[in-house]
Amino acid sequence: MPAATSSAPHAGSRPGGRSARVRAAVHRAVEELVAEDANDALTIPVVAARAGVHATTVYRRWGSIGELLADVTTSRFSGGIVVPDTGSLRGDLERYASDLAKDLGDPDTLALVRATIGTGGEQGAAACLGERQHQLEAMLERERARGNPAPTLERTMDAVLAPLYYRAVFTDLPLTAEWTRSLVSHLLPG
Amino acid sequence: MPAATSSAPHAGSRPGGRSARVRAAVHRAVEELVAEDANDALTIPVVAARAGVHATTVYRRWGSIGELLADVTTSRFSGGIVVPDTGSLRGDLERYASDLAKDLGDPDTLALVRATIGTGGEQGAAACLGERQHQLEAMLERERARGNPAPTLERTMDAVLAPLYYRAVFTDLPLTAEWTRSLVSHLLPG
Incomplete structure (x- = not known):
């Protein structure tokens, strides 16, 4: 065994490092291509060319363009919005809805959400929601723990999450x- | 001028007929490919091959896959849902929401909506809504004409349209x- 390989790491000797670099390059390529809003279809060969990696590497790791987009969207959304703790359900929901509106109002985020819905099927749709439902449930639970009544998760989704996603994705109305x-205030009157 | 051309029409002499056949074949190809839920990206060459027409014909007529999908979605939705006239706003909205739920609950329709959002940008999103907002406005106007108060269009979109589209597109919950x-009943309490 040549001495060089045991004393000096070189390209390819740390699979974890290389793997992370490939992932970062591919994610960045997807985000750039989606933001450019090209008329061409987003495909794995197009993404691979932009990222400077072999298409087979991308196919092996992500399987399909839909799974790749779902992965990028999940990364983008994880940790992006925290659950506020203002002391009241109304305060929490107002803060949360305002943060989500800013997120969905960002053109690059919206383009990524639309592209992910388009190619990712159920998995892509779930990636676009991320932790939203769990986060709502956490706020509702805290209100109940304070001894106050709180609406159901279903009702809160219908009244707050649904209009935010609907307005962002389907209309050009501002959030x-x-x-x-x-x-x-329609969810929590009075 | 040869007599044949003035007395006997032949293939190519009726551009409207051929144009309508190309349109039908291309629309059918898009609907089939979307329903098959292939992992491959939906592109104009793929659609053209399935429809048995030249890709240049499709590019010339629709410009991009996004515009083509928006056109197919607009056709699918036009005339699909009529505005009910039950005599009350509550009855109209219940019937309308139920019809829309059936429409969005159809897997092929949902696949087409998702694909159109994914590639069609603002235009695709508008195609997925079709006449929905005008139809709601018609029901609200009729209620006002009966001398009754009615919620605003914005409020009705948030309370009825948004949850239907959100639940269909983003979740696997049944409608x-x-x-x-x-x-x-949340929109019209009492």
Whole structure:
């Protein structure tokens, strides 16, 4: 065994490091291509060429363009929005809805969400929601722990999450602060 | 001028007929490919091959896969759902929401909606809504014409349209009759 390989690491000797670099390059390529809003279809060969890696590497790791987009979207959304703790359910939901509106109002995020829905099927749709439902449930549970009544998770999804995603994805209406507050006040009247 | 051309029409002499046949073949190819849920990206060459027409014909007529999908979705949705006239806003909205739930609950329709959102940008998103907002406005106007108060269009979109589209596109929850009625009763309490 040549001495060089045991004393000096070189390209390819740390699979974890190389693997992480490939992942970062492929994710960045997807984000760039989606943001450019090209008329061409987003395919694995197109992504691989932009990332400077072999298409077979991408196929082996992600399987399909849909799974790749779901992975990118999951990464983008994880940790992006934290569950607020303002002391009241109304305060928490208003803060949360406002943060989500800013996120969905970002053109690059919206382009990624649309592309992921388009190619990722059920898995892509789930990636676009991320931890939203668990986060809502955490806020509702905390309100109940304070001894107050709280709406069901289903009702909160219908009244707050649904209009935010619907307005962002399907319409060109703005997600204003006044409007997001109105969603919460219809859910929690009085 | 040869007599034949003026007396006997032949293939190619009726551009409207051929054009309509190409359109039907291309639309059918898109619907089949979307319903098959292939992992491969939906591109104009793939659609053209399935339809048995030249890709250049499709590019010339639709420009991009996004515009083609928006056109197919618009055709699918036009005339599919009529505005009910039951005599009350509650009855109209319940019927309308139930019809829309059936439509969005159809796997082929849902696959087409997702694909169109994914590639069609703003135009694709608008195609997925079709006449929905005008139809809601018509029901609200009729209620006002009967001398009754009615919620705003914005509020009705948030309370009825948004949860239907959100639940269909982003979740695997069923769009049950009981649930669609609950959307209307939250909008129109009492």
